Structures are given as structure tokens and as C-alpha cells.
Amino acid sequence: MCAKRSMSVLWPALNGIGSRFIQANCPLKCHFIARPFSIHTSRPRRPSSIIPRPVRYSSSKADSSELAKTSLYDLHAEYGAKFVPFGGYSMPVQYKDMSIIESHNWTREKASLFDVGHMVQHEFNGPGAEAFLQTITPSSLSTLKQYHSTLSCLLHPQTGGIVDDTVITRLPYGVRPSTQDKFYVVTNVGCREKDRAYLAAQLEAWNKANSDSVEWTVLEDRGLIAVQGPKSSKVLLSCLTEDTRLKVESLYFGQSTYAVFTGGNFEVLVSRGGYTGEDGFEISIPANEVKNQVTIMLRNEPDLRLAGLGARDTLRLEAGMCLYGHDLDDSTTPVEAALSWIVGKDRREKGGFHGDSVIMQQLKKKSEGGGVFRRRVGFIVEGAPAREGAEIVNEAGEKIGNITSGCPSPVLKKNIAMGYIKDGLHKAGTEVEVVVRGKRRKATVTKMPFVPSKYHKAPSGK
Amino acid sequence: MVARLLVAHGARQLTSSAVRRPASFFPSTCQRWQKASAQHRLFSVSAAVKAKQYTEDHEWIELSPDGKTCILGISDYAAKQLGDVVYIELPQLDMEISAGDAIGAVESVKSASDILTPIGGKVVDRNGVLEEKPGTVNRDPEGDGWIAKIEVEGKPEGKLMSKEEYTAFTEEV
Numbered sequence: 001m002c003a004k005r006s007m008s009v010l011w012p013a014l015n016g017i018g019s020r021f022i023q024a025n026c027p028l029k030c031h032f033i034a035r036p037f038s039i040h041t042s043r044p045r046r047p048s049s050i051i052p053r054p055v056r057y058s059s060s061k062a063d064s065s066e067l068a069k070t071s072l073y074d075l076h077a078e079y080g081a082k083f084v085p086f087g088g089y090s091m092p093v094q095y096k097d098m099s100i101i102e103s104h105n106w107t108r109e110k111a112s113l114f115d116v117g118h119m120v121q122h123e124f125n126g127p128g129a130e131a132f133l134q135t136i137t138p139s140s141l142s143t144l145k146q147y148h149s150t151l152s153c154l155l156h157p158q159t160g161g162i163v164d165d166t167v168i169t170r171l172p173y174g175v176r177p178s179t180q181d182k183f184y185v186v187t188n189v190g191c192r193e194k195d196r197a198y199l200a201a202q203l204e205a206w207n208k209a210n211s212d213s214v215e216w217t218v219l220e221d222r223g224l225i226a227v228q229g230p231k232s233s234k235v236l237l238s239c240l241t242e243d244t245r246l247k248v249e250s251l252y253f254g255q256s257t258y259a260v261f262t263g264g265n266f267e268v269l270v271s272r273g274g275y276t277g278e279d280g281f282e283i284s285i286p287a288n289e290v291k292n293q294v295t296i297m298l299r300n301e302p303d304l305r306l307a308g309l310g311a312r313d314t315l316r317l318e319a320g321m322c323l324y325g326h327d328l329d330d331s332t333t334p335v336e337a338a339l340s341w342i343v344g345k346d347r348r349e350k351g352g353f354h355g356d357s358v359i360m361q362q363l364k365k366k367s368e369g370g371g372v373f374r375r376r377v378g379f380i381v382e383g384a385p386a387r388e389g390a391e392i393v394n395e396a397g398e399k400i401g402n403i404t405s406g407c408p409s410p411v412l413k414k415n416i417a418m419g420y421i422k423d424g425l426h427k428a429g430t431e432v433e434v435v436v437r438g439k440r441r442k443a444t445v446t447k448m449p450f451v452p453s454k455y456h457k458a459p460s461g462k
Numbered sequence: 463m464v465a466r467l468l469v470a471h472g473a474r475q476l477t478s479s480a481v482r483r484p485a486s487f488f489p490s491t492c493q494r495w496q497k498a499s500a501q502h503r504l505f506s507v508s509a510a511v512k513a514k515q516y517t518e519d520h521e522w523i524e525l526s527p528d529g530k531t532c533i534l535g536i537s538d539y540a541a542k543q544l545g546d547v548v549y550i551e552l553p554q555l556d557m558e559i560s561a562g563d564a565i566g567a568v569e570s571v572k573s574a575s576d577i578l579t580p581i582g583g584k585v586v587d588r589n590g591v592l593e594e595k596p597g598t599v600n601r602d603p604e605g606d607g608w609i610a611k612i613e614v615e616g617k618p619e620g621k622l623m624s625k626e627e628y629t630a631f632t633e634e635v
Contacts, residue, residue, distance in 0.1 A: 093572075094545070100571045101546045310545075310572050384549050385569050408548040408571055415549075437551060437567060437574075 070117035071223045071290040079298075079306050087189030089118040092308040100310035104410040107276055107315055108451075111229035112307035113294060118189040121219040121284060122199075125173050125182035128212030133168065133183055136202050138334060138353045140344020144170045146181065147256045149271055151342055153334060154187075154198060160333045160355020160362075163198050164191040165324050169256050169271060176258075184256075184269070184284075186224070188324050223290035228280035228315075230454065231303045236270070236281055239297055248281075253455035261293055275312065277319030277453040314407050317416055320378060320448025326388055327376060327404040327418055335362040336420070338376045338448075374401065375426040378418050378448040379434065381406065383441045385415040386434040392421055393433050393440065400425055403434060409450060416450045417443070514604070516628035517580045518621055522604060525614065531586065533608050534579060536568060539632045541603035544570040550592040550599060553577075553610050557585045561619035566609060568599065577609055581618040587611035 067090040076083070080096030092115065094100050106112055124133060130141050139152040148170060154163035166187045172178035187195050199216060207213050227236050237245050244259035248270050251257060256271040266286050274280035285293060297304055313323070322328050328337055333355065335343075340363060347353060351360055364370025379386065385408050392401035406417030417434070425432065430445040514524045520540035525532045541547070549569035559565055564576035565585065588610045592598055599607040623631060 099546050104571075314571060384551055384567070385574070387574060408569070410571070 070115055071287045072115040072117060072294060075291050075294060087118055091118060094308040094310045095306055101410045103307045103311040104314050106305055107229045107307055107311060110303040111227055111231040111235045113304055114226040114307050114312055116226050117223040119224055120187045120189060120192055121222050122185040123182055123217045123219060124214055126214040128210050128214045129183055132206045132214045135353055138343040138347055140346050146170050146172055149254050149256060155354035157354045160358040161330045162328050162332050164188055164195050165328060190325050221287050223285045223287045226274050226280060226282045228274045228276040229278050232280045235301045235304045252458040275321060276315035277449055277451060279454055279456045314410060317405055317407055318409050318411055318451040319453055320450060323405055333359055333362060335359060336372045336374055371423060373423050374420040375423055376418060377421055377426045378446040378450060379443045380446045381415040381417055381434050381441055381443040384436040386417045386436050391435045392419060393435060411451050515622040519578050521578060523581060531611055531613050532581060533611050535608040536603050538603050541600050544568060546571050547596045547599045550596045552588040553585045555585055580620050581614055583615040584613045585610050586613045
């Protein structure tokens, strides 16, 4: 009984293994968790405990022993990780030597290593791969060069709602260099089963209707780590062989290359980018090599520390990035989510992707019947932090939107949040109110990112 | 330390001179003091009740010797588990409360948690220091980081544990 309310208002409370632990909210992408608990702030408050009891969610399994582990689980434990169930995995939320704020600031000042091995890595190849992916995403993949990546999303047919957000990279297929391509796609663990069913159905339909076949592989044998922060480049480069070091050094944001760790006889895929707003890299490594490699990196690099889901969430919020299941869901279109930029230029006229009629109409000017009813924006909230589910109201107290993510910003020392607000009220500087625990608090619509991003971008802007 | 806090606040808040504790202990005052406690046995408040007690929801309460008021806060264990506390929602002064009510909230980076009271009554004081320095709850949750003072009405509800029982409770979960 006690746990109910804090679950509902706040965050999906994930409990530490076997203990009624801190409500580490689900920093990443388990979208099943939060939805059923949307709050009605007008309702009288129900009691909840300081530390809620373990509660089972539809996305979590009965107990921790059934949770999957990434290749780095034992290493996390050695470093004093506090684990939480997340998307069916037992994942570190923070480590004993640093609070979430300390870990957050460490990432902004030095470099942190995140285990993202729970995320799902896919490969699509075959003559129809590009065309297939262009039907299920609004991205302009035909203009995406080899070794380049783009943020994208999988779309529901007709509605244009977002099935999942994803990053797609074009890579050479087979022996390199190759004129044949494949696509490397990373999706969220919280959507694993939904994505699997969606992709299987989409692919079956595609292969039935097209002679250009597509082959889809889930890369079960790969781990994934992210090194993020201003020192990430220095840290990573010092671990690589000399010739691959040069290739990685020359990468700009959104570019990838294969590289080899010193002393390693295996290849890794290094992509420059990440989920913190800092310069950084995501590295896909053979699963059986991850632990050894990360152990070496942590031992040799005093500027590199492990960081968990807790810091990952506050970092991505400061960077204004969406978390599927919270800021995005099946009913949200890219235009509503302020992600219109992922709809490729050449695709805005011709369409040819799921939900194209809806999305292309929304992209039109208001005078042409376009636009949307709600938009994702950022807020700075006074007083108490506004969390997921909090209502946004106007001066008259009428509901005009709701918060989908929020936390105190360790860098700004202000409460930041993102949420959906009625179209027309979405301009930066608009003053609104947010209801937290029945009380109205002042909030201002604010441009995102809240903390300026520091990507290592190519000079020409592309 | 906690006892000192209790006395200090007790002294400031209580209006009855019978229970006001002077700076120095005159025998007569001591007697009055004892009398006050003795009186409370009639209301079945035993001496043990005056020690800090803990709820399963990780709050603590400490009743004044006369049993008329109590101070409430969150446990060391809770403060540790919550991590960096960034905001405390304090209860309204003079708010009438019932056992089980959420009287405020503790916000850490990752979560907000209600503060529940195991006892009913009226809020007669709140720790204003926490508005400026919420981190006090992390530093000294069972002392300087107290949350509220309640003029007690009725008995506590739900399971209350001694320090030892509570420690065992947090270790078993």
C-alpha cells in the first residue's frame, strides 16, 4: 500500500535486488513501467513509504534471479554497483564510491564508462535492406554514407506513432572495402519483444512483396559500452593500436570506424556520439572480450570511472534527449516529439514510409492544415522537481499538458523537465504551472538542450 | 544528540510550565518532570516509548517525555538509500494529520518519496533549515535533519520498532 503513490507520481521505482531500495527510476528505456501509473494530481494523496517495497512490473520478472545479466555484471558487482531490474536485465544504477550527482559531474568533467550491453544490436543486409528500412523509418538512408549514423525511429503503419527510437549506421558488408552495404541498428531493451515482433512482421511482409530480399540478424554475441565525457577521446585512444587510433581520432560526431584494442585480436566498432551531450564513443565489442577490455581500461585510466543508469538519465535529460517509454511512446509521432529533423529532406515530399500521410501533413504549415496539437518541450520548474506524470496547467488551472521526465539538474542546479504541451504554448519563455503533490509550481518553457552539447562535430556542419 | 535536539525543541514548543525543562535542574523541577511522565503512564505511554522508534517505512519518531508531542524524521538508512537529497517538502504548520498521512516529501536526484506519519495530531513546528539546506537530511537525518514536530493525538498506528529491531529489519530486506 505504501509504495503506491510514489510509484505513480514519480518514477518507475526500480528496486535493488532483494531489497526495498531507493526508487531509482528507470533511466532508460523500459516503457512498460511508467504508463499504467499515470497520476491524477487532483486526487487526494495516498501514502507511500520513504523507500517503497519491491513491486513487480509487467516488464520485470518475478525476482532478480530470473533477470538477465550483461557480460559486465561481475565487474559491476566488484565495483560496488547497486543493481536495479531494467528491461529484464539487472543493471547498475550507481556505484558505491560516487553519488549520482558526483558521477554525473564526473562525466561532464572527465570520462565515464556505461555498460549499455542490454541494448539490442541488429544487422540488416541484402539488396533490399535500405529500401526496407526506409519504409519503416522516415530517415533518408539513401543519402547516409558508409560509416555514418543517424538517429531514427521505427514507425507504426498508418498512424506514424513511434515503435522505438534507434540509431542506424551504414557499414560495408562482407570483406572490406566493399561496395555492398549493411545497416547496423541499435534499439532499446525495454522494447525488445515489441521490436522483435514488429520487425519480424514487417520483414515477412517485405520479403513477400519484394524480390530484393532482406536478412535480419540480432547480434546476441556482442557487448556494447559507451565512453562519455570530455576526456573520452584521450581515454579511448590510449587503449587502441596505433593505426586504428588515427582512424578513431579523425571521427566526427555521427561517424564510425572499426578499431582494435592494444593486445586484442578482435575488432570493435567505434561510433562517435552518445546519450549524454558530451563528446564520446559507443563501442560494440565481442561479448566474451568486454569484461577483460573494460577491466584494463579502468585500471589504466584514472580519469575513467564506471557510471550507472542514474547518471545516464540525468545526463540525457540535461542534453534534452528522449527516453522511450517516457518521452516517446506508440502514440507519439516524430513531429509531436520535436524530432521532425529525423525525417529526411528527400522524404518529406515523396513519403513512402509508415505513417507518411500523417507525418507529412503535420509537417505542413498551420495555414495549410498542418501542425500538431501537442509538442515536446523543456521546462524549468521552481521549487520541487516535476517528475513524470505531473500535470501542466495554465493560470486558470486547466490542464494543458503533462511532464514525461524530470529531475534536478546537477549542472544548472535547477529543476529541469520535459513534457508535452498544447500547441501554441510551446514557445520558449512561456510561463505555465506544474502540479507537484497537489501544489502548483511556476514553470517556464525552456529551449533544449538545457546544458549545451559538446559533440565533436565536423567543421562544415555536416 | 537526538535527545538533546528533542529537549531543545520540546522546551521551545511546550507551553505547559509543568513540563518546561529549565536550563538547570532544580530538584523541584525534576520532580515535576517525573510527575509528568508518571501521569502519562495513565495513558499507557510507557517509558520505552520515549526512545526513538522506527516505522517500516523508514521514518523515526521520538515522543517528548510527557508524550504530548513528537519529533519526526527519516532514518539514517533511508537517507543513505535516497542519496543526494535536493528538496524537502515540509508540512504546513497547524496542519491536522492522521496516522498514515503523507505529510511531506523528500526529493533526491532520482526520486521523490513521501514522508509518512505513524501518528496523528497537529503539525506545530517544521525544520525550516531544510528549505535552504536539504542536504542536512543526508548529513544528520536522525538529528539536525529532523522534519517536523507534531502535537500528538491518539496512539501511533502500525508497527513501531526499536533501534535494534529496525536495524535488524533493514538488514533482512
